[in-house]
Amino acid sequence: MRYGELRVELTRKLPYLNGVLNEGLRLGNPAPIRVPVNTAPGGLQFGETYVPGNVELKVPFRVNLKDSRWFPKGDRFNPERWTGEMPELLVTNESKILIAKTVHEFNILPGDQYDEDKFVQGTKEYMGALLPSLYLKYVPRVEGNRKSS
Incomplete structure (x- = not known):
């Protein structure tokens, strides 16, 4: 069976493909490795x-994206967490509630030392993952056989 020409509209109907993309972005996040933030003048108590x-402070994104509080079994590649097949593997909807509650209850304004130009000029991107070689082979599918050898 041939699928014909692939179009964006068709990919929206492929939840597993979207799960693979989301899971790939979670584990191999292309965003900067860490974002620096300064503690409040009075300091912070963590436990x-x-x-x-x-x-x-600089907290690597990867720490949060693999944290079992937000992504149970977060060290595993599991696209089903995004397809609805295994909703117990995705608890990040709590993040949406946190963000919605924050913007509902607070006006978020620039701080006293806010300077957009300095912020933009001072932004740095970090790359921190050194990956080993990944050897793949692409084998054309044979009609009637969806598995590759």
């Missing part, structure tokens, strides 16, 4: 750890 005020 038993105190971080003084005005300290720059």
Whole structure:
């Protein structure tokens, strides 16, 4: 069976393909490795750890994207977490609630030292993943046989 010409409209009807893309982006996020943020002047308490005020922290995205609190079995490539087949593997909808509640309850304004030009000029991109070689072979599908050898 031939599918004819592939078009964007057809890909929207392929939930597993979208799951593979989402899972690939989660585990191989192309965004900068970490975003620097400064602690509040009074500092922050994380459990038993105190971080003084005005300290720059950098949290790698990969830490959050593999965190089992947000992505159960987060170290595994599992496209089904995005297709609805295994909703227990996706708890990030809580993030949407957090964002919605935050913008509903707070006006988010530029801080006293906000300077858009400095922010744009000071933005740096980091690349931090060194991947080993991945050897793949692309074998044309044979009509009636969807598996490759």
